Structures are given as structure tokens and as C-alpha cells.
Amino acid sequence: xxxxxxxxxxxxxxxxxxxxxxxxxxxxxxxxxxxxxxxxxxxxxxxxxxxxxxxxxxxxxxxxxxxxxxxxxxxxxxxxxxxxxxxxxxxxxxxxxxxxxxxxxxxxxxxxxxxxxxxxxxxxxxxxxxxxxxxxxxxxxxxxxxxxxxxxxxxxxxxxxxxxxxxxxxxxxxxxxxxxxxxxxxxxxxxxxxxxxxxxxxxxxxxxxxxxxxxxxxxxxxxxxxxxxxxxxxxxxxxxxxxxxxxxxxxxxxxxxxxxxxxxxxxxxxxxxxxxxxxxxxxxxxxxxxxxxxxxxxxxxxxxxxxxxxxxxxxxxxxxxxxxxxxxxxxxxxxxxxxxxxxxxxxxxxxxxxxxxxxxxxxxxxxxxxxxxxxxxxxxxxx
Amino acid sequence: xxxxxxxxxxxxxxxxxxxxxxxxxxxxxxxxxxxxxxxxxxxxxxxxxxxxxxxxxxxxxxxxxxxxxxxxxxxxxxxxxxxxxxxxxxxxxxxxxxxxxxxxxxxxxxxxxxxxxxxxxxxxxxxxxxxxxxxxxxxxxxxxxxxxxxxxxxxxxxxxxxxxxxxxxxxxxxxxxxxxxxxxxxxxxxxxxxxxxxxxxxxxxxxxxxxxxxxxxxxxxxxxxxxxxxxxxxxxxxxxxxxxxxxxxxxxxxxxxxxxxxxxxxxxxxxxxxxxxxxxxxxxxxxxxxxxxxxxxxxxxxxxxxxxxxxxxxxxxxxxxxxxxxxxxxxxxxxxxxxxxxxxxxxxx
Ligand code: SF4
Numbered sequence: 203x204x205x206x207x208x209x210x211x212x213x214x215x216x217x218x219x220x221x222x223x224x225x226x227x228x229x230x231x232x233x234x235x236x237x238x239x240x241x242x243x244x245x246x247x248x249x250x251x252x253x254x255x256x257x258x259x260x261x262x263x264x265x266x267x268x269x270x271x272x273x274x275x276x277x278x279x280x281x282x283x284x285x286x287x288x289x290x291x292x293x294x295x296x297x298x299x300x301x302x303x304x305x306x307x308x309x310x311x312x313x314x315x316x317x318x319x320x321x322x323x324x325x326x327x328x329x330x331x332x333x334x335x336x337x338x339x340x341x342x343x344x345x346x347x348x349x350x351x352x353x354x355x356x357x358x359x360x361x362x363x364x365x366x367x368x369x370x371x372x373x374x375x376x377x378x379x380x381x382x383x384x385x386x387x388x389x390x391x392x393x394x395x396x397x398x399x400x401x402x403x404x405x406x407x408x409x410x411x412x413x414x415x416x417x418x419x420x421x422x423x424x425x426x427x428x429x430x431x432x433x434x435x436x437x438x439x440x441x442x443x444x445x446x447x448x449x450x451x452x453x454x455x456x457x458x459x460x461x462x463x464x465x466x467x468x469x470x471x472x473x474x475x476x477x478x479x480x481x482x483x484x485x486x487x488x489x490x491x492x493x494x495x496x497x498x499x500x501x502x503x504x505x506x507x508x509x510x511x512x513x514x515x516x517x518x519x520x521x522x523x524x525x526x527x528x529x530x531x532x533x534x535x536x537x538x539x540x541x542x543x544x545x546x547x548x549x550x551x552x553x554x555x556x557x558x559x560x561x562x563x564x565x566x567x568x569x570x571x572x573x574x575x576x577x578x579x580x581x582x583x584x585x
Numbered sequence: 586x587x588x589x590x591x592x593x594x595x596x597x598x599x600x601x602x603x604x605x606x607x608x609x610x611x612x613x614x615x616x617x618x619x620x621x622x623x624x625x626x627x628x629x630x631x632x633x634x635x636x637x638x639x640x641x642x643x644x645x646x647x648x649x650x651x652x653x654x655x656x657x658x659x660x661x662x663x664x665x666x667x668x669x670x671x672x673x674x675x676x677x678x679x680x681x682x683x684x685x686x687x688x689x690x691x692x693x694x695x696x697x698x699x700x701x702x703x704x705x706x707x708x709x710x711x712x713x714x715x716x717x718x719x720x721x722x723x724x725x726x727x728x729x730x731x732x733x734x735x736x737x738x739x740x741x742x743x744x745x746x747x748x749x750x751x752x753x754x755x756x757x758x759x760x761x762x763x764x765x766x767x768x769x770x771x772x773x774x775x776x777x778x779x780x781x782x783x784x785x786x787x788x789x790x791x792x793x794x795x796x797x798x799x800x801x802x803x804x805x806x807x808x809x810x811x812x813x814x815x816x817x818x819x820x821x822x823x824x825x826x827x828x829x830x831x832x833x834x835x836x837x838x839x840x841x842x843x844x845x846x847x848x849x850x851x852x853x854x855x856x857x858x859x860x861x862x863x864x865x866x867x868x869x870x871x872x873x874x875x876x877x878x879x880x881x882x883x884x885x886x887x888x889x890x891x892x893x894x895x896x897x898x899x900x901x902x903x904x905x906x907x908x909x910x911x912x913x914x915x916x917x918x919x920x921x922x923x924x925x926x927x928x929x930x931x932x933x934x
Contacts, residue, residue, distance in 0.1 A: 215916045249918015433916045549923075570920040573909050 210248065210433055218437045219253040225444050231257045234443055235533050236401040237380055239266030239561025240431045246570035248433035258440060261395060261533040262566075264379060264488055265403055267344040268295045268559035269531060272485045274519035275372055276301040279341050282370060283307065283315035286512045289333060290317045291326035292341040295559045300552060302519045323355035330359070330367035339508045343372045347405040349497065350470040353477040356499065356506050370508040371499050374484060376406050377414045378495040382486075383532055384422050395533040399443040401436065402428040404458040409474075411466025415454045423452045430458040477503055487521070487555060488531030525554035530563050537567040544568060604699040609729030622705050623725065626712040631688070631723035639723035641688060646747040651678035654741045660707065663777045664792030665868070667740055668711035673795050673868055674819070675744035676718045680799040681815045681871065683754035683806060684746035689715060691725040691742050696735030707738060718797035720744070751810055758813035759834035763902040764880035766873045768801065768887055769794070769895040770846045771823050775865035776854045789850045796869035801892040805873065808886030814874035817867065824863040825924040826872055827910045837905025840922065842915045844899045864925045874902060 226232060236242055242262045245251060251260065264270050276299055283290040290307070297308045297319060311317040316336075320326050323340060330338035342352045352369060359367040380400065402415055407428045415426045425446035429439035439457040446453060456462055477500060484496030499507040521527070525547070526540035537543050537556070547553040549565050556564035607614035624632055631639040655671040665673075672689065679686040691711065695704065715722050722742075777793040798817065805812060814834075818826040823845065831838050847855075847862045855862045869892070875883050880898055887893030900912075910922040 210915045212915060212917045219917075247920060248914045248916040249920045250916065252918035253916065433914075433918075569923045573907075573911055573919070573921050 214434055215253060215437060218434065218441060222253075222258065222437065222441050222444060223255050225441065225448065226255050226258055227448060228255075228257065231259065231396075232398050232444060232447060233259045233261050233396045234399050234401055234440060235261040235263045235383075235395070235397045236429075236436070237263040237265040237376065238401070238403040238406070238431075239269070239559065239563075239566075240403075240405065241401050241429065241436055242266070242563055242566045243561050244431050244433050244436055246566040249570075250433050250436055251571075251574075253437065254440070258444070261397060262530065262536075262563035263383065263400075263533050264486065264531040265345070265376065266556070266559050266561040266563075267348070267374070268299060269527065269555040269562045270374065270379075270486045270488060271296075271299070271343055271372055271555065272487045272519070273301050273521050274485065274517065276307075277305075277517050277519045278514045279370060280305060280307060280310050280315075281514055281517075282339050282341075282508065282512060283310050283317050284313075286337070288316070288337040288339045288512070289329060290315070290339050290341055291320045291329060292317065293321075293343065294319045296341060296343060298552060299555050299558045300522065302517070304522070304553075323351045327355055327358055327364070327367060330364050331362075334366060336366060337511075338367050339512075340367070340369045341372070342369050345374060345376050345403070345406050346409045346474075349373045349474050349478065350409065350467075353473045356477050356503050357473075359506050360503060368506045368508040368511050369499060371478070371497060373478065373497040374486065375495050375497070376403055377410075377418060378492055379486065379489060380415075381418055381422070382489055382492045382495065384424075397424065397533070398447050399425040399427070401439050401443070402426045402454070404428055404430045404435070404462060407456075407458070407462040407466060409467050409470050411464050412454050412456050412462055413464050413466070419452050419454050425452045426454045428454070428456045428458050428462050430461070476500075486531075488528040522553045527554040527556045527564075530556050537564040540564070544572065603697075603701060604695045604704065604729055605697055606729055606731070608695070609727065615727065618701075619727065622701070622708050623727070626705075626708045627691075627715065627722045627725075629721040629723065631721060639688070641723065641745075644687065644747050646749055647684075649679055649682045649684040649746045649748050650743065651675055651682070651746075652741065652743045653678055654739065656736060656739050657778070658736060659778075659781055660703070660737050662781045662793055663790050664773075665777075665795040666707060666710050667738060668707035668709070669714040670793075670795050670868060671740040671742045672711055672714035672718060672720070672722075673797050675742040676720050676797045676799055677817045677868075677871070679744040679746035680797075680802040681754070681817055682746070682748060683752040683802065683812070683815060684748040685803065686718070686720045686744050686746040686799050688723045688745045689720050689742055691722050691740060693725070693727045694735055694739040694741075695727065695729050696737055697729055697732040699737050704738065707740075711740075714797070718799060720797075720799070752806065754812060754815050756814055756816060756830045756833035759830055759836050759838075759874045759902045760813070760876075761836055761902055761904040762877050763813060763874050764877050764883075764898050765827070765838060765840060765900045765902065766875070766880065766884060766887065766896060766898050767818075767823070767846065768798070768871045768873070768893045769869075770848045770851065771818070771867060771870065772847060772851045772855065772862035772865035774819075774868040775822065775860075776851050778866075779858065780854065791848070791850055791854060794867055794869035796892060798869065798871055798892060801871070801887070801890050804890045805883060805886055805893075809875055809879045809883045811879060812873055812875050812883065815871055817871050819868060820866050821924055822862070822864045822866055823872070824861070824910065824922045827922065828908075828924045830872075830874065831905075831908040831910050834902075835906070835908055837903045837908060838900055838910045839903055840900030840910070840912050842912050844897055846895045846897050863922060877901075
């Protein structure tokens, strides 16, 4: 497989690992937060941690779109499907996220609600065309990467005059969330995360460019390296971060130059800003309310806004008690710090959102990394 | 499937079109369907007995029985269809016990409105598969459900086989130090199904690997009678099967990512779809576990069989009370190989 294998090559990995080991100062610790679930997934799936010196630590951040959606919004989606009887179209991972009282879309579907898994916004449009007598709602989630396709769908629906299609918009923005991790008042309650630098989200930056992180690096004096999702990208980016830390620099650097430019995809940005505008505030699971961190549909497209088309009741949504997702999403705690990890909560029966999406820290840790805590037992068994 | 009344002269073409409720009602239409579709293609001495059950005669040895139901969408896929699959699945389940499969039964649940021409294609394919495997379908049953209450056709098969006294194969037999061998490339079936269902047109068509493995198993047992574990990594793929065996045997396993054979086009498709080939279903491959001393002999025997050309030793059984399956990654790190949670793919077999 050209273009992929070269980013997973063992020889190259050894070379980069040797450079990291040589340049990492043994007298200090390096804590790097990977914002994106894609990085978390790659780190665990390829065992990247094993190639790092002991003093380089990964802190898993909030960059999994499924994990950060607050329970209340999920409850709204369930209500759309159940009370309003719409055909609710959603990406697969959202189906299993538990809402209040562990109620998920997959449960709602089993009880007769019309919830359909789609692979793209175009599938949702198709369902709307094929079911003119039914209201079809696309449950839109995700960061800057998934926003342009939603904008395309909204524009298509308007152009065609599809009266039975609308979007329940939950798109969120990364730069404000990253800032929030470092400065919100809750940081004091949850504890301070030691972060020496960030592995910046690459797919997001392919849309918004690397430029939006400049302010952040300057303001918080933390280096950011926009990193691709292949394991070697992650390793190379760690090396770049170590160099910045050692030099006392805090710049935005771009490791993922094969895709990301400074200004990003200007066309996609224009499309998005034509259809969406900033919300004053939006609640994130784990981060609380973050100002200007999400998008809503502009009034010009209000007819296609599910929040305007359907009356959603204000509910008292509740997260599962003892689920540590909020602290995990901030990088304050590790999955194994949660009492439920691996006992009540596994990917088969997830209690919190971090265990649902394959990009969530708990799921990645459970699926690929849990032997790390069991090594002493393993050695003992092997004796 | 009892035999049709020979007096019924009506040709199936009279009802050709689609399955309707009369085909399940026990009357003339059903008898004709059985005669003109099922018996015509599956013909053998047992079916010709024409009774409600098949008289099988006596066998010497221990008997093994396995049942499998097949619900698959699409019914026809690159490299196979539900008819062939329903034979292969059950033949392989019996073979994975180390047994020689002898007979099959087949039950069809058909949905009203299902085209008879397609039904016939499925039965023809089933008959061919049974002939190739050398395992006749000796008895069967048909039922019709109302439109909307089925998914075209469901097929349930049961297989009976005979096992020699010397063979002791079980998922609980793996021991630390044993070698883990696969018979060929992983993930072909699941990706073939998915490419068809999601209308993904890959440059190279990926074919399902569905095939009977009883002949391969026979050759393997002839070379190494002391094989400890055999299993076909169907649903859930290699990772689920290794985890099942690890739990049954209360051992751990360490495999090497680069040692696991995966076709480049399957790897590319998995990449595109965000899947792990280790989690993707196979229908014509097996996993064998044997003592380290036997590994080279078994591997050679497998590679000299047409169905084991790509066989490879992929790892080793280790002591681990947590029964974890771990893998040295391509990159050189370690990770757990877990069974997938719920459904990684929409239903595929
Ligand atoms: S293990 Fe489960 S309950 Fe605990 S933090 Fe993770 S998702 Fe929440």
C-alpha cells in the first residue's frame, strides 16, 4: 500500500525513536496532549508509547467528537426520533452513546424509533428524497472536518426545496476548546494538567489551516505541532515538540505539510461561513460551557434547522455517576483512574462516551493498551 | 424436504415467478417446488429415499454435529452466495473438530415474493458446493414467511461428521509455547461483502474466500495428528477467534502484525473503511495451534495443499492469566488485539 506503509515503517520508526531518545533531556519530563482522538487511536493501535523514552508522556485530550457531545444534546436526538417520529440519520458511533439513564439511539431504535445509520450527509438527503411523507433529520456532529459536508447538504436541500429535511447541528470548533482546557475556571476544580505542548489536529487543519493556532501558541506559550494521523507522523511531531521545548520556543509548526497549509481550504471555509455562524456558547461534555466554540445554522437556512422546526423539551439530562469522562477529556485523569474502567464499563457495555467511540481515550486504552497495567501479572504468570 | 409426488406432472414454470404462500402450504405447489428445484439439483440416494428423514446407516467412530444459520445481505456476492456459504460454513464447523463431515441437512425459510429463479440459482450453488466438499445434503425443509417478515432467504444447515479416536481438538487445548498458524490471507470475505453492499467499486474486485476446508484439515491431521486447536475465523475475524481460544485455554498469545497475511487490496480497503483486517470475517480460512516441535511440519503440509498456499506462523501461545492476545505492531510497539465491541461492520454473515 503506497502512501501508507511508509508512515508505518519500522526502520524509519527506529531512526525517529533514536533521535527522540537522544534529544529528550533525561532531567525533565515532557507532557504532550494529543487533542484529536485520531492521534490517541494511532498511538495505541501502533504501540507508539513503546518507542518513547520513559520521560515522554502522552496526555489524551478531548478531540473525539462523539465523546464531547453533552448528554442533553443526545437526549434531544432521542426525543426527535421518539416523540417527533422523524427518521433520524446518524453516523454509526453515535448510536451507542448512552444518554440519560443509559438510553441510547440504538435502544430507541430497538423500541421502534426510526433511527438510521448513514455514512455521509448525502445518504441522509437520499433518505429524505425517498420518504417525502416523513420528516428526516440529520444528526450532525463533529469538528471542522465534518462541517463542510453538512453545509453542502443544507445547500442541496435548499436548492432542491426538500421540505422534509433538516439538520440538528452540533458542530464544534477546536481552537476555542484547546484554549479552554488551559484557562477555564473548572481547571481549578479538576486539577491542573501538565502540558508542555500540543499535537495539533491535522484533518481539522486541512480545513482551517494552521494559522488559527498562532494566537493560542503565543497567548499560552505552548508549542503546537500540526501532526498527521500515521504513527510516524506522531513520532516526528513529538520530536519537533521536544526540540521546541528544549529551545524554549512556542511556535506553531506543521509536520503534516503534505496536506495542511497555513490558510487551509479557503473554499470550504467560505461554504461553512455561508451556512453557519458562531454560537455564543455551547456545552461540551467534560469541558462545560465553552464560549464561541460551536456553530449554529444561519437564519437564512432556518427552515432546515431541526432546532427551529421541532420543539425540544428542556430536560434534566444526567451523566452516569462515577464516570470520569469529564476529567479524562481534559487530560486530568487516565482511563485506569476510573473505577468503572474495564469492570462495569467496556466497549461492549459503555457507561461513558469515552468508551463508545473507537477514538475515545477509554476505548483506545481498553482495546489496545490495557496490557500495560497488567504487565507485572503477566511476568509473574510467565515465571 | 420429502419427495414430490411423481404423479404431479405440472412443471415448475407454471409457478415460476416468485415464492408465494402456497409454496409453504404442504400442497401441490410445495411438492413441485421441492421436486423441481431442491431434489433436481441436490439429488442423491438419501434424498431419493423420499421419507421424512434420511436413513444414514451405521458409522464407526465418534460423531460430531454442528449447526449454522445463514442470513446474509447481499445474497449473491463476489466469490459466492448464501447457498455455497451455507454448505461451507457447516462443513468447516464439523472439520474444525478434526472430524470428517459426512452429511448435511438444509432448511430454507423463504420470503413471499422471492424470485424462484434466484432461489434456483442458490440451490444450484449449494449443490455444487456440496459436491465439491463431498458432503451430500440428505434431508431438508422449506417454509415460507409473509412478505416483509424475512430477508429473501434464510438457510439453516446442520452437519454430521465422524471423528477418529486419536484426534483431540478443542479450543481449550492451547499450551504456552505452542505455535499459532493461519491457513491464508485474512479479511477477504468480509471485504467482498462490504464492497458489494456499500457499492464500493475497488479497482481490483475482492472475492470472498468461501470454501470447504475438510480436505485441508484431513491433510493437516495426516501430517500432525496431534494438532491441538483448529478454528475458522468467521464472524469477528482473527481477533475474535484468538480471544475465544485464549479464554478457553486460559493462556495469552503474542502475534506479529507483519506475520499475518493480508492481501494488499484488502488492506487498502480496510484502510479506506477504517477497519482492522484482523476483525474482518473469513469463510475459507482456519487457525491451527500445535506444539512448537510440530509447527514446521504442519506449516509444510499446509503449504503443499492448494488451500494453504499462503499459510504462515503468526505467533506463539504464552502464559498469561489475563488471557490477553497482544501483537507486536508493524512499527515495533505492542498492543492488545481485542475482539470487536458490538458490530464493527454491519451484519455480514
Ligand atoms: S471507563 Fe467508562 S465510565 Fe469510566 S471514564 Fe471511561 S467511559 Fe466513563
